[in-house]
Amino acid sequence: xxxxxxxxxxxxxxxxxxxxxxxxxxxxxxxxxxxxxxxxxxxxxxxxxxxxxxxxxxxxxxxxxxxxxxxxxxxxxxxxxxxxxxxxxxxxxxxxxxxxxxxxxxxxxxxxxxxxxxxxxxxxxxxxxxxxxxxxxxxxxxxxxxxxxxxxxxxxxxxxxxxxxxxxxxxxxxxxxxxxxxxxxxxxxxxxxxxxxxxxxxxxxxxxxxxxxxxxxxxxxxxxxxxxxxxxxxxxxxxxxxxxxxxxxxxxxxxxxxxxxxxxxxxxxxxxxxxxxxxxxxxxxxxxxxxxxxxxxxxxxxxxxxxxxxxxxxxxxxxxxxxxxxxxxxxxxxxxxxxxxxxxxxxxxxxxxxxxxxxxxxxxxxxxxxxxxxxxxxxxxxxxxxxxxxxxxxxxxxxxxxxxxxxxxxxxxxxxxxxxxxxxxxxxxxxxxxxxxxx
Numbered sequence: 001x002x003x004x005x006x007x008x009x010x011x012x013x014x015x016x017x018x019x020x021x022x023x024x025x026x027x028x029x030x031x032x033x034x035x036x037x038x039x040x041x042x043x044x045x046x047x048x049x050x051x052x053x054x055x056x057x058x059x060x061x062x063x064x065x066x067x068x069x070x071x072x073x074x075x076x077x078x079x080x081x082x083x084x085x086x087x088x089x090x091x092x093x094x095x096x097x098x099x100x101x102x103x104x105x106x107x108x109x110x111x112x113x114x115x116x117x118x119x120x121x122x123x124x125x126x127x128x129x130x131x132x133x134x135x136x137x138x139x140x141x142x143x144x145x146x147x148x149x150x151x152x153x154x155x156x157x158x159x160x161x162x163x164x165x166x167x168x169x170x171x172x173x174x175x176x177x178x179x180x181x182x183x184x185x186x187x188x189x190x191x192x193x194x195x196x197x198x199x200x201x202x203x204x205x206x207x208x209x210x211x212x213x214x215x216x217x218x219x220x221x222x223x224x225x226x227x228x229x230x231x232x233x234x235x236x237x238x239x240x241x242x243x244x245x246x247x248x249x250x251x252x253x254x255x256x257x258x259x260x261x262x263x264x265x266x267x268x269x270x271x272x273x274x275x276x277x278x279x280x281x282x283x284x285x286x287x288x289x290x291x292x293x294x295x296x297x298x299x300x301x302x303x304x305x306x307x308x309x310x311x312x313x314x315x316x317x318x319x320x321x322x323x324x325x326x327x328x329x330x331x332x333x334x335x336x337x338x339x340x341x342x343x344x345x346x347x348x349x350x351x352x353x354x355x356x357x358x359x360x361x362x363x364x365x366x367x368x369x370x371x372x373x374x375x376x377x378x379x380x381x382x383x384x385x386x387x388x389x390x391x392x393x394x395x396x397x398x399x400x401x402x403x404x405x406x407x408x409x410x411x412x413x414x415x416x417x418x419x420x421x422x423x424x425x426x427x428x429x430x431x432x433x434x435x436x437x438x439x
Contacts, residue, residue: 006149013153016374017160023377023399024165027384031396039090044081049123049171050116051075055098056105057112059249066098066105067256078116099264102253103242104173104205120171127168130179131336132159137182138340141189142313144347158339162373162399167333177206178336181213185316185340188217188231189307197234201242209337212323213316216299220312223303270328273407288326291411295322298419314418317341321411332403341414342370348417359416366409372402 036043054075055066064071075096076083084091111119132155139146139154146154158164167175180203187196200217203210214235221228246253264270274291275284295318305311317340324337345352345366352363376398384392 003149006147006153010149010153010156013156013160016378017156019377019381020160020162020165020374020399022381022384024169027380027392028396030389031393034393040088041090041092042080042082042084044077044079045116045120046079047116047120047171049119049173050079051096051098052100052104052173053108053111053116053119054078055100056108059102059105060109060112065250065256066102067253067260072097093267095263095267097260097263099257099260100173101205101207101242101246101257102250103246105249106242106245107202107205123171124168127171127175128159131164131168131175134158134179134182134336134339135343137179137186138313138317138343141182141185141316142340142344142347143189143308143310144343154343157374158336160374161336162403163333163335163338166331167336170333172331172333173206174209174331174333175336177203177209178339181210181320181337182340184217185213185313189312191307193221193228193230193307194234197231197236198238200231201235201238204239204242208327208329209323209334212327213319216315216319219299220303220315265328271330272326272328273330273404274325275328276330277404277408291322291325294415295319298415302418311418313340314344314414317344318414318418321407321414324407325411330404332400335403335407338407338410341410345410345413345417351417351420352413362409362413366413369402369405369409373399376401 033043035041055071058064058071058074059066072095073083075098079096080092084095111122114122135154135158136151139151159168164175166172180199184196184200184203187193187199196217200210200214204214217231218235221231250256271279272284272288274287278284278287299315299318302311302315305315320337320339321341324335327334345363349363352359380392380395380398
């Protein structure tokens with residue numbers, strides 16, 4: 001692809017990303033403000049970082065228990081603007097408690113001396129930076145070398161996607177965890193095993209997002225202990241320091257954390273993507289178990305692959321896609337974890353487009369599912385700017401219509417892509433058939 005065509009794609013990507021940010025700022029937030037006013041629903045700073053920041057500040061500066069009910073009320077006063085009232089049926093159900101491992105305070109400790117408004121500004125730019133960097137990190141993990149302009153296109157589209165924009169606006173730690181996971185896999189793929197393990201331990205501040213990859217990498221390391229033990233040493237050392245430090249700052253914290261997690265699941269009634277799509281009894285959980293077992297079967301075959309092999313990056317991408325599918329939280333911002341799978345599917349597009357009609361159709365449908373968010377934001381933003389603001393506000397859901405289809409479709413495609421990887425590999429050591437093709 002020539003530079004002129006690449007530049008045209010960059011401009012198109014920038015337009016799509018700009019439309020998404022405009023949609024969120026003017027249409028989505030506009031609808032939410034109007035709806036909150038009608039239903040007398042409170043709106044404060046609405047920053048998902050605030051509960052963690054306030055809990056960290058109160059624990060480290062005033063020795064108060066961040067899991068306590070008194071802290072939860074103070075969090076609500078900042079997050080929602082007032083404490084929630086159970087007698088008001090329209091009040092949010094999410095109590096916004098401190099439902100994180102206490103060692104998250106070690107990451108947030110440098111920020112406790114700043115006013116929260118300054119923390120918000122800093123964290124906004126931090127999430128922008130690490131989310132953009134995660135594109136480069138995953139490309140490195142997937143052994144895919146690209147010129148600067150295609151990398152910039154990937155970064156722009158990532159920063160202008162529904163998951164990233166929502167996560168940045170809400171200041172969600174999921175985006176920081178996603179970047180840490182990308183950094184861990186990139187370190188391992190580059191031969192820095194101890195560093196990769198250490199970064200992986202830091203990512204466990206959101207255990208439900210990190211532990212699937214933790215489990216896979218530990219199995220991978222154990223399959224060649226002599227050569228890969230530094231990964232386990234790095235992970236174990238940092239994990240031990242985090243846990244020991246947590247016990248020092250808040251003895252018995254793990255019991256409080258377990259109780260907070262139980263409360264969190266009760267008042268949010270969190271469900272996975274599959275639970276939402278198939279809400280009949282335990283059907284969603286059965287499908288999730290089947291997906292885990294199917295992935296485990298193929299991942300077991302890949303456990304002996306070296307870190308510089310294409311199969312290693314493909315296996316990590318599969319684990320991340322599986323995480324989004326089965327984790328008991330379907331929030332769109334968690335779908336930033338789909339980034340490595342989408343990158344791999346773009347790289348291996350020839351494998352789908354040169355095969356059967358069914359595979360071509362599946363791939364094209366997947367591309368449409370990914371692109372829908374920008375088609376919707378562009379149409380709504382254009383309509384809003386043309387003067388039909390009420391029409392656009394009424395259709396605020398459009399960019400979210402593919403929220404549940406996207407992780408399912410991406411998982412299915414990446415599963416078949418990784419499953420076929422061994423048969424396509426072999427042209428060069430550590431490379432897949434299409435790795436060196438220009439974009």
